[in-house]
Amino acid sequence: MxxxxxxxxxxxxxxxxxxxxxxxxxxxxxxxxxxxxxxxxPKGTEHFMSDLHGEYEAFLHILNNASGVIREKVDLLYEKSLPSKERAVLATLIYYPEEKLKEIKEDSADMEEWYRITLNRLIEICRLVSSKYTRSKVRKALPKDFEYIIDELLHTNYDELNKEKYYENIIETIIDIERADEFIFALCNTIKRLVVDRLHIVGDIFDRGPRADIVMDSLMEHHCVDIQWGNHDVLWMGAAAGSRTCIASVLNNSITYNNLEVVEMGYGINLRPLALFAAEVYGTKDVSCFRPKLQSAQYCNPKDIRLVACMHKAIAVIQFKLEGQIIQRNPGFNMDDRLLLDKIDYEHKTVRIGNKDYKLRDCDFPTVNRENPYELTDEETLLMEQLKFAFRHSEKLQKHVRFLYAKGGLYKCYNGNLLFHGCIPMNTDGSFMEFECDGERLSGRAFMDYTESLARQAFTANAHSPEKLRGKDFMWFLWCGRNSPLFGRDKITTFERLLVDDKTVWEEPKNPYYVHSATEEACVRMLKEFELDYPHSHIINGHVPVRSKDGETPVKANGRLIVIDGGFCRAYQPTTGIAGYTLVFNSYGIRIISHEPFDGARNAIRKNKDILSTSQIYETMQSRIKVSGTDEGQVIKENIxxxxxxxxxxxxxxxxxxxxx
Structure with a gap:
């Protein structure tokens, strides 16, 4: 027309x-x-993961196997012609091509025949996963070194005799000139790239697990990823922006779980100044309640543990001081009740929380000035300047944080779904909670947008400007502030958990969102707030682990809310009973996959052991979803x-x- x-x-x-x-x-x-x-x-496959918490081995395995989708493709093609063990070897080769091929070479007597058979099988799998894309899109996904050859093999008509010989000749030549290994790597990586069109990470890449930096390296190599920031992510982002409070909190978290590897080895941040300061000030002090949490199989030298405990105490005291300074600078955060250093009675060794005094496990804080408890000593100030310099000049950390800003945000609306990590803050009556924002009262989507703009300001504003300070303070608020949309609780009880035995003060009451979001009415209202008023729209959440061992289900609100934090982090697995949920949304519908704990990449490669996963069909569409029904399709229609x-x-x-x- x-x-x-x-x-x-x-x-x-x-x-x-x-x-x-x-x-x-x-x-x-x-x-x-x-x-x-x-x-x-058909629409491309979307893969959703959340709350990775530095568990890089489990993350990489699930990324490689696409939550079981690749094994499904292998079984679809070869279930009737190959035994299960051979299919498992083929799947493992796709997940870990270099490592598995090295092992196969050690055990195989006739590599030429193996190459011939395996290359044919990999090409068949590659053809299957590429079948729902245009030839142009597939070609763009191919590795440059083998782009022409793979394109030819994927589109050869094997029913024609001449083409069949042509095809066989290509394979034989690849083997003959000893390029089969590189060609296998190219095919395996192409399969993994094509099987998932887009990856969504719904927050919390950092903390607790050993190497969040390895997770970030992998995400930066992914062909299509978006990230919804979690509270642990913004804490590291704030640290990279130079917030001393965020830096102290990052180190406190890392030391708590005896996980300094990511700080020192992953990001090259020198902690020697902290160790020297801690040994000098707290070397002869009681640091028993600051001992780090150790994994059951983890052994550490008692002297090392004591030094780490001293470092923990040193940075925790500094953190409490710096948090007090932020709270005093920002009365709008409404967190004066979290000022606890000035509530300590040193003679009776108690602290007043609310209207009650609680016995302290430790109150030997030689650096705390009782007249001005939130002031850093000169030595603490120097230490924090050294640590701030290290965080600001860690090239790898800065690169990762720039990537988080480029690919991330507080929330995302995509193909009818609303993705965010924590919550949309609510009042007890289910209405959206209002916040004072530069003279305006904002709530719902407007508050989320304002929040994201301040988070970006922390990193991009001019150094030493009021905007920079405001942004950095707000990053700390997002991490643990009262009813922060990423934290979603009334308070964080770091002080109480370290220093008070009475566990009643350890409680961190959740925002009413976590009650109301279990109802379909509230979820529909939130979806409408973000202009997602569709019958098949969902909220996809992370942040709060689903306790599956207690019968809790990830699907709530009559299917409108899906929570995919199931315990990727090993520290959560005794509570959740599993090792995480992931979500797959393809042209047929949505599936939730629950995962058992991962036994390590070494066992996966040597024994062809996949993560035991259970797939539950959550929502099946009446007709297959086409690109025309997606956000990408809307853009294409506008282009047409x-x-x-x-x-x-x-x-x-x-x-x-x-x-x-």
């Missing part, structure tokens, strides 16, 4: 720009045909409309075609 001249003239500036890319009627027509065809392809306008401009003579001579 052609447009009127008036339509064309109204959009002439846009059409002139478009004509540079499509200078002829034929070029515009070809692209319309191409885009229209794409709309009728623009190209149709351009066709009209050419045909009615408003624009002149530009043919190459």
């Amino acid at each position: 052609l447009h009127t001249k008036q339509d064309v003239l109204h959009n002439l500036k846009y059409l002139k720009a478009l004509a540079i890319q499509y200078p002829t009627e034929q070029a515009a027509s070809t692209e319309i045909i191409n885009l229209q065809a794409i709309l009728n392809l 409309e623009g190209l149709r306008l351009l066709l009209s401009a050419y045909r009615i003579g408003v624009l002149k075609e530009q043919h190459n001579k």
Whole structure:
């Protein structure tokens, strides 16, 4: 359908720009045909993961096996022709091509035959996973070194005798010139790239587990990923931005779980100044309640543990002081009740919390000035400047945080689903909680947008500016502030858990969101707030582990809410009973996958042991979802409309075609 001249003239500036890319009627027509065809392809597979907490081995395995999708493809092709053990070996080869191939070479007597058989099988799998994409998109996903060869093999017609010989000759030549290993790596990586179109990380990449930096390296290599920040993520982002309070909190968390590897080895941050300061100030003090939590199989030298406990005490006291300074600077945070250093009675060794005094396990704090308890000593100030310099000048950390800002945000609306890590803060009556924001009262989506802008300001504002300080303070608020949308609780009880035996003060009451979000009515209201008023829209959440061993289910609110934090982190697994949930949303519908604890990459490679996973079909669509029904499809439709306008401009003579001579 052609447009009127008036339509064309109204959009002439846009059409002139478009004509540079499509200078002829034929070029515009070809692209319309191409885009229209794409709309009728099945939608790509989306893979959702949450609360990774530095557990890089389990993360990489689930990333490699796409929550079991790759093994499904292997079984689909070879269930009737290969025994289960051979299919497991083939799947493991795809997950870990270099490591598995090295092992196979050690055990195989006839590698040429193995290469011939395996290459054919991998090409078949690659053909299957590429079948729902255009040839152009597949070609863009192919590794440059083998782009032409793989493209040829994927689109060869094996029913034609000449083509069959051609195909066989390519395989034989690859083996003959000793390029089979590299070709296997290329095919395996192509399969993993094509089987998942988009990866969603719904928060909390950092803390507790050993190497969040390895997780971040892998995410930076992924072809298509988005990240919804978690409270642990913004804490590290705040530290990278230079917030001393966030730095102290990062170190407190890392020391609590005896996990300094990610700080020192992962990010090259020198903790020697902290160790020297701690040994000097607390070396002869009682630090028993600051001992780190150790894994059952973890052995450490008692002297090392004592030094780490001294470091813990040193940084915890500094953290409490710096948190007090932020609370005093920002009365709008409404957190004065978290000022506890000035509530300590040193003679009776108690602290007043609320209207009650509680016995302290330790109150030997030689650096605390009782007249001004939130002031750092000169030595503490120097130490924090040294640590701040280390965090600000860690090249790897800065690179990772820039990636988090580029690919991340507080929430994401995608293909009808609303993704965020924590909560949309609510009042007890279910209404959206209002916050004072620069003279305005904001709630719901407006507050989330304001929050994200302040989080970005922490990293991008000019050094030493009021905007920079405000942003850095707000990053700490997002980490643990009262009813923060990423924290979602009334308070964080770090002080109480370290220093008070009475566990009644350890409680961290959740925001009413966690009550109301269990109802369909509240979830529909939240979805409408974000303009997602569709029958198949869902909220996808992380943050609060699902206690599956107690019968809790990840699906709530009559299917409107899916919580996929099931305990990736080993520290949570005794509580949850499993090792995490993931979600797969393909053209047929949504599946929830629950995972058992991972026995390590070494066993996965040597014994072909996959993570034991249980897939539950959560929602099946009546008809297969096509690209036309996705966000990408909407963009394509808009592009088609623009190209149709351009066709009209050419045909009615408003624009002149530009043919190459």
